[in-house]
Amino acid sequence: MRTQKRCMGYVAIVVDDYDRAIEYYTDKLGFVLVEDTPQPGKRWVVVTPNLESDCHLLLARASDEQQQGFIGNQCGGRVFLFLQTDDFWRDYHAMQAKGVRFCEAPRQEEYGLVVVFEDMYGNRWDLYQNAQS
Known part of the structure; x- marks a missing residue:
């Protein structure tokens, strides 16, 4: 019997400019540019922390005022x-x-080592290493 693998393929993040976002995520965070394909009126831009990752970040340029309002605050x-x-x-x-x-000093939690940082837009991230790693 064949089993299907399910995973998150992409997470979209709203950005103001493709090239600035590519530069930030690849230079500052060390991500890899996977794809940058022109499409009518936009680009399909994908970065990933490493090429073996199943989950990629889709850099989606805001296309209207409502989307622009969420740049840097996608999660309140x-x-x-x-x-x-690792x-x-x-x-x-x-x-x-x-x-x-970085928004704080690194700290040890029961699940591992963690620190909160903000990307170029102000979106908050955890950088973390599991306690088992």
Whole structure:
């Protein structure tokens, strides 16, 4: 019997400019540009933390005033995205050196090591490493 694999393929994040967003996510966060395909009136732009990841970030340029209002506040100010790492300190120091804005000092929780940061738009992320890693 064949089993189907289900996973999150893409998470869309509203951005103001494709090229600025690509530069930020690839340079500051170390993501990889997977695809940048022109489409009528827009582009299909996909980045990922690594090429083996099943979940990718779709950089979606705001197309109207309503969408522009959500840039940087897609989740009402709470942590919106979670970037899991196998080496917290490596990624924390690399991101810090690139000027990523951290909202707090790293902290140890029962589930692992975590720190909140904001992307270029103000969306809040957790960088975390599971306690088992």
